[in-house]
């Protein structure tokens with residue numbers, strides 16, 4: 579049964595991941611997510627049903643438009659595959675529990691926001707506002723360690739600290755990041771927000787450093803921080819307790 583549900587969630591992830599790509603690319607520029615149907619940005623060729631199979635279509639067409647041969651961004655199949663793998667991972671980690679529901683929602687929001695942040699350097703309010711009420715209700719009903727206060731303090735700590743960073747650095751970090759970490763603080767609660775933030779800074783500086791080293795981006799060119807925050811949040815959501823236990827056992 580576990581295997582069946584894991585495979586089911588993997589395939590479901592591939593399919594909804596394809597929709598998340600569209601949402602992440604269209605919502606920031608205020609386009610409808612349902613019409614027009616996906617088309618080639620160069621020749622306007624409408625995608626037919628055989629082009630809409632996640633990942634598989636991309637491989638069959640070798641990443642090109644069937645009509646004009648324009649290259650299709652590998653971000654599409656990567657977003658689909660990431661959603662499928664993360665959905666399966668959440669289920670394998672949490673099984674039949676409400677944490678699985680919260681985890682799947684967190685993955686969904688993460689994929690959409692990552693697409694949007696990578697493409698436009700934006701974490702759209704409309705996406706955050708669509709997910710926030712659902713997380714608000716779910717965490718009130720199913721808080722970590724049966725204490726909703728952990729989540730209240732997480733939101734205050736996350737939002738407050740980052741707001742201070744924004745004010746002190748005068749825009750070194752965007753307001754979108756503040757809103758995101760406010761919401762992540764609510765979802766993760768304290769203390770799990772702390773390893774999430776440390777992991778985000780670690781991965782952010784590592785990837786940022788490599789991008790500068792290999793001259794893919796210029797020094798001082800801003801790189802989006804949202805994807806790193808979301809990666810840190812997902813890791814801490816699943817392994818936060820373990821990370822904190824390890825940290826304590828090193829200190830003792």
Ligand SMILES: [Zn+2]
Nearest residue numbers: 618621643646
């Ligand atoms: Zn084309």
